[in-house]
Amino acid sequence: MFAAVGVLSGCSGMQTESVAINKNTVSSESALQAYTTLGLQYLQGRDTVSAKAAVQKALDINEDYAPAYNALALIFQVESELELAEQYYKKAIALDGSSAMFHNNYGAFLFSQERYKEACEQLATATQDPFYSNRAQTFENLGRCYLEIQQVEPAMHAFERSLKSGGARPVPLVALADLHLAKGDLPMADRYFTQFTEMINAKRVNHSAKSLWVGIKLAREKGKSSSAATYALLLKNLFPESDEYKQYKESAR
Secondary structure, rough: OOOOHHHHHHHOOHHHHHHHOOOOOOOHHHHHHHHHHHHHHHHHOHHHHHHHHHHOOOOHHHHOOHHHHHHHHHHHHOOOOOOHHHHHHHHHHHHHOOHHHHHHHHHHHHHOOOOOOHHHHHHHHHHHHHHOHHHHHHHHHHHHHHHHHOHHHHHHHHHHHHHHOOOHHHHHHHHHHHHHHHOOHHHHHHHHHHHHHHHOOOOOOOOOOOHHHHHHHHHHHHHOOHHHHHHHHHHHOOOOOOOHHHHHHHHHH
């Protein structure tokens, strides 16, 4: 899904050497940020031992530094130490409940544990920050979460907000096409799927099993048997083990 460790992408362009720390020459706040960033950078390389050591140095300076607890939660999640991960997510949020990133990361963690109702609550909180740089992705995450608990209208609203916040995005476009199709609103389904196919034609994204299955269903509704057959062939060749291909085979009987 929307893995919480996606937050690490912001650190990918940094060199480890560039964040070497001398506490005698930098401010306490700078040291806290640098140690935590260094820990996340180690985590990107799956060096969780060094990651924990770096983050712990931040906590040695300030034991109430919320981003360090968020970083530890990510580290322990990667190590499958799930109880510890949750403990540190909660600690980070307790120290800074206004952080959309912390709520998003904890929501992603809860989603991975199939605790969907709790996940939706955390993700909904994360979307409330209008200045959160990852807001479009979080709305997308929230839409997927609502679908898991059969909350269709809130899911549609979340997907629409994702598009308004971040422009054309493949997952919300395909999801909205599918949801409108299920409601019998063929024009709206076609509108969203057309936007998605424009992204495909521009080679900005690739088809997924979901998008191909939606394409099949939509083409059938529009009476375009050749398009449906093309999508079906792609689904068979690219995703033969997918649930969507199983659904297609059942529908073709």
